[in-house]
Amino acid sequence: MILLSFDIEEFDMPLEYGKTISFDEQIAISTAGTEVILAMLQKQQVKATFFCTATFALARPQLIKRMVADGHEVASHGYYHSEFEPAHLLSSKLVLEGITGQPVTGYRMARMMPVDEAEIHKAGYLYNSSINPTFLPGRYNNLKVSRTMFWQSGVLQLPASVSPKLRLPLFWLALHNFPMWFYKYLCHKTYRADKYLNLYYHPWEFTDLNDKAKFGFPGYVSKNSGAAMLRRMEELIISFKQRGLAFGTISEFLELSSIQAEA
Template identity: 30%
Template sequence: MKPLNLPRKIPDFSALSFDIEDFFQVAAFENQCPVESWPRYECRVEANVEKLLELLEGHSTQATFFTLGWIAERYPQLVKRIVDSGHELASHGYNHQRINLLNQQQFRDDIRSSKLLLEELSGLRIDGYRAPSFSFTEQCPWITEELLEAGYLYSSSINPVPHDLYGYANAPRTPFLWPNGLLELPVTTYELLGKRIPCAGGGYFRLYPYLVFRHLMRKAIQQLQTPAIYYLHPWELDPLQPRIKGASLKSRFRHYINLSKTEQRLRQLLRDFNWVPIRQLQPVSETLYQRAD
């Protein structure tokens, strides 16, 4: 792992990203909602992404949309809407299956089929990838080679914290290059007394009081002197989504905590920070496009 030599100053912009999946596709419910059962559920992703797009338009903000192939195949007009709104389209894999549950061939098929589909639907080259549930771990050393061979230029798949479902706890906290040259952009963490505190979005955005979350993100930007990389899911803007039966108390807590507060918090976040899609980060974008030539 080779850290990038970033300028040592507080960055002016941070990266806003969204993982486009529906409420029944999350890792917390993978035992209750296996892939073969997905067609039985009410899809709410179109309405939730539309709400998200209108919210971003109202704040003159663009973002990166890591989109599932499963979603794109069923809602090609959603892909068109994202691209026509000026946002960056990137891959979230095809079936939102955690990488540690796939073998190398299954992973290869997943990342290539999703990239090909998104490129066909959008007419654009797909440069970025984010692993489902940040399941990029030390147990799968072939991930970076497969991504590079599939034509991806960067990954934002590392959440450098310990977690029971994901986490690459010993990975760098700032952008770095894997040994094969693939660019990695970990999501943001703040370090306090030797412990890494997640402050990149998702469930932590809903769990922490907003002022605490904002403080942690600002402190992380100052500490790392790199842009923050934030993520959220469209289902987190949907407090009326159907409840999944049979999930554990921990899974229900993680998924449903403070859903009713997400939209207002996101509106405030859009006002409190300056945001760009991942492709526009400097000097990360310089590294990315130098490799693209």
Template identity: 40%
Template sequence: MQNAFVMLTFDLEEFDIPEEFDQNVPEADQMQVTLLGLEAVLQVLSRHNVPATFFVTGNFADKHPNLVRRLSQKHEIASHALFHSHTRTFRESDIVHSRRILEAATGQVVHGFRMPRLKPIDKSLLKKWGFRYDSSINPIWLPGRYNMLGRSADPHLIDGLIQLPCSATPWLRLPLFWLSFKNLPLSMYLWLSRVTLKKRGNLTLYFHPWEFADLSSYKLPTYVKCPDSQKLTTKFENLLLKLKGQNADFVTCNSFCDEWEASNGPVP
């Protein structure tokens, strides 16, 4: 694979993170926060004609099918299971249910999956259910949540399923996920991204639309909610402008899989 590719991915989900900090938010309010943030994100993507992949919960799509249909006209829609909230009991059947909701809303085949909170998932089941790729691996150590330092940080196959790990630096496995983007100076985050892009030839960056809404009224740690709203939107737009200067192609995850198979051979 000769070119360098950047995949912008967004977990389009309920704004349930306050639950992790003992703050209950009604689902209607959770959806509204996500919708406000999504509007800001889409304006930036549209201005720069950049495609993205949205990992959408079935619950969100069920409540906003027309919005998801419009999204699918310019961006890729992938599955983020049925619910994001940890207060909901997860069932493997939720994945199949979610995919059906998404495909009914978009009229398109859903190729990709990302497990909420990047929890473990049986890859062979995803393959059996017809998924092409999975992006549930964050190959880092995140205290209190997971240790995936033993996992490959490059795209690879597991059980016939293409794995698109969330990007981490080639050394020390520093994560390039949403918390890094929020809390590091843009110059440092951009430098780490450039180093990783040069080494691996691809970036899989992930964010949440709710981050781009006004979170000032919620009792969240500063590292989770700041910056937010217009300040974070401006930072994100500057990131796009800088990455565009790296001669990298912005592609959806499924389009990247096409490129990956062209270089590595079709998945059996």
């Protein structure tokens, strides 16, 4: 199954590059990108998982409800995107459940950073998708972590997909920068090896990020953003459909895979 997921948050990434934008604009940019994604997914008749911060959800509750109405899964991305304490695991879950009226069973830590699995379990999550099992200088060094699903401290770990052997990451930056033929090749090769793909992106990628004075992003972040990102995403989805591959939410995938809790 193809698992598309989107990390929905207050758009605070410019802070990493020494730029400041107002909270209202952070929410507005993420909202605009999310609306593009939802329209595209509806057009393609594809279901996805949205990892949302409680802060964004409280600012745009109707948009979160629209995700549920469209058949998507809502999972937790923490309470804030740039601030974390263990209590946020439960508090973000409760906020999202209050808005969606549905159980929230999945978690993804902001920026795919490490998180205490015992605390994840205590907060009542079934799965955690916070591992990028690759090496990126200054960000990740997870080459010794399993590429595929495994259990830890009573929580199912669902790492982001990386290619076999070389562990080339298939995350958002890869779709921006790899030639499309190469990105699709890596995705299909990884699917054949693992029988599923766990791919993640962000709503702000579907807006124009080329204003360097405003956002401060290097070219590898802003490249193929906005309309170009939408075209790439649709091309990717169509290539999966042409091979007869199914899409679904992470919870649907786990249910169909008959994943059972650790004994």
